Amino acid sequence: MFKTKWFSGGFSGGFSGKLSGKLSGKLSGKLSGKLSGAALAGLLTAAGAAQAASVSFVQPTDGATVSNPVHVVFALDGMKVAPAGTMMDGTGHHHLLVDGKPLAKGEVIPANDKSLHFGKGQTETDLTLPPGDHTLTLQFGDGAHRSYGPELSKTITVHVK
Template sequence: MIKLTHIKKSIFLFILSNLATIPGIYAGDTPSVEGTKIYFVNIQDGDVFKSPFSVQFGLSSQMGIAPALVDWPDTGHHHLIINSPTPDPNKAIPSKSENHIHLSGGQTEWEVNLPSGQHTLQLILGDYSHIPHDPPVISEVITITVE
């Protein structure tokens, strides 16, 4: 019986320690620099494209780009949101979705392949653990058309 109790305690402590590392618990803990803007460099609202096309991302000079899991001050990495509402800034940006592209390597450009029709695009800067900064650095939503 002592072994079983020890095992239960071990399992409980394991679960508890892992819960403490869930990024959503710390949502918004990473500060952004006041005035930081994230934007699309080579596309604008209303543009028309043929797929595939390249999308370039810009970030004003107050902050820099770093890969995910690299916790450097005043940095983050891009997330491209396609045809989806703005993610909740108090939670980790969804990762298992074709509508949320995580540029975890610190990329500032991505090739997008979308079907014909209208599409919405938005950028959000995530911290080292894919959580928006506080306050969040989010672009305007733009609408493009793919022929």
């Protein structure tokens, strides 16, 4: 139905979020050098100071009219991209659902011609889609291809000329 070209974009994302100056100052003064980034991220998440993780499309934009091949670039905030098989908290990889909807948390993301897996950590691709309107749903999943749920998905609509 359509073709895809994958890019080896490497790993992206990471812990991001804005902390209040007071909390940030206390943590950097007392914990600097004593906690790994992952441990600090876990502590901040538990304290409610971390921003919720999210995925988004860098391009195309929602409602865009595009031509083939459709260049799609993914973004991730609040977690890290890691290859499939990596079973570490706060990591996962992208999946692109063509004309599909976000999946429930824990549901295994299918592998078929409308559900593309980017298990090497890719953050962009080129698609060839039939002319007309299409939805693209970016779904983040863990190392075993289980969905992180609608909270870590983003759907846009594009019109292919």
